[in-house]
Amino acid sequence: MTNIICAIIALLGFQLAIAQGPEIKVDMVASNWNVSEETRFEKFDNRETLVLNGGRITVKDQKFANGTIEVEVYANTIRSFAGITFRKQNNDMEEVYMRMHKSNQVDAVQYTPIFNNESNWQLYREKQARVSFKKTGWNSLRIEVNNQSAEVFVNDKKVMTIDKLRTEHNTGEIGLFALFPNRFSNFRFTPKEAVESTKKDSIAPVDPAIITKWEITKSKPYKAEEIHYENFLEEEYITVETEATGLLPISKYIKKSSSGNFEQNEEDYIVASTTVHSDNDETKLFSFDYSDRIIVYLNGKVLFKGNNTFRAKGIQYMGHIDINTNKLYLPLEKGVNNIHCVVIDKANGWGLIAKLE
Template identity: 70%
Template structure:
């Protein structure tokens, strides 16, 4: 019995190399396995490819990526279940820039990097040879290493997935080699901390509709009142990652997506006529209605205000003074998105 326990423990902490041959992977038409630089490699043009018959909970995942100076993305996908997963990737053309490495949760096949500006890192990549990417995952936390230097700590992995498939992600072609996994037991030090709001003025719950293709000419406020809504809760910061809760009609194709929208609704009860400050941010586009009348329109998508404009969210970016009537007041936000993160956050004070 003691011998058996030892063997089980050893297998859970031993490093396994997944060879770059088609038999080990759930192959897509975008993947080519070939010899390069005296290595077995995978050339992935775009999309994701997963390891066959492999579920991952905690431990380390490592891969080498060949240097690339043209615009491209190369990374690791883990805890993948259907179209929701965690993802960390290198943007090799962004060497020595603030967003060279990014983490994003993928909700319903949609990337959300625009919503998580805190999970980006400035990294100087090698411009020749291989760059090593390693992720150490422990429950809801992760540490990211590039060429054996820690570049990012993720204190709260955003999906609710605790296990799932592992694999690789690429956009605009990248070459991978030497893929390794080391499963490990979880550490109790990484127990998930219950989130509590730091600002009591944050709107923590919204009611939202299903996603629909956006057509401005067909919007009619009277139709908003007939919609079916589900109640959803924001993150600690007040951020509502909309794709976590509803699936887009068009998804997974980045800027080639069509525009989808949802209606986010909340009630405000006031004991008297008064004015309150409504602070908010959103992605990509918004129409705000107070008591059925439109009071704000704005755009905050990636590159909408210049080539380098990221469209990150900050709850204090936009402010409106709301003239509230005595009794019940309603706010309806039509939030429209194409790609990179569908989000809303707001507070009232």
């Protein structure tokens, strides 16, 4: 019996060794990182540190799929963002960051996918958390990744669950992100095998009124005087699908001509089109939202112009989107009706969501 118990213990230990690899510590020295001009390495507080003045930096020769990523960030009350990027492939990646100046506010920690080098936090209002940061010393950020979900911890307290990672990547590079200067230390990660969840995904039924497919054009620099409905009919369109909620993250499909520079970007636009078939002349309710700005056409006529830009309605205005924010009564004609939406964006999330009731 003793031999059997020992064999079981040995087997469990072997399986655990397979399931979880050793922790990999990435020292804060230039030889470990794909450095940029915005990076410097300094001895500080009796430890090696990396100071990132802005942008993103990745670890050399390392890929990450599942497991734990951890870093410590020195306390900072001046406006700044500091976080972790993972599963990076080209200019798409997952990103979680602490807004160090937003301690104890509802958006102190945020998650966003990065598509084509563009942040999309405005589109994922539910993926943020109220967190109190330490005012002195080091704040730890830890992300535990399992398949297409993740959990976020700040100073060892769980602050957020991400039920679905939006890039849908299975692996990629890992690294750090900063907007304005931040000091990082003690970066490490522990690879683990993914564990299949025994809990079924609790995805709410999709409202049948939601528009789940759009035809969209390529991106162009926005110039108001060049927007003419007649030109929309000559454009080439591709068919794209929304997320289950109806959200269309445009940067996932379209690369902007000016990207990656936040509010320093120039404005770009695409045209998103859908058709509505009606058996009779009738009126239907069109509920929608967008980021940043929009012009809505029905059968060639402008029905709506709106501005939902970050800070457009005050210093604290975030520009988040919600499908029930804007409502239009569309006078549909018998037969085929064409809706065209000119969606204009500078930064922080290029999106459209709509339903026709």
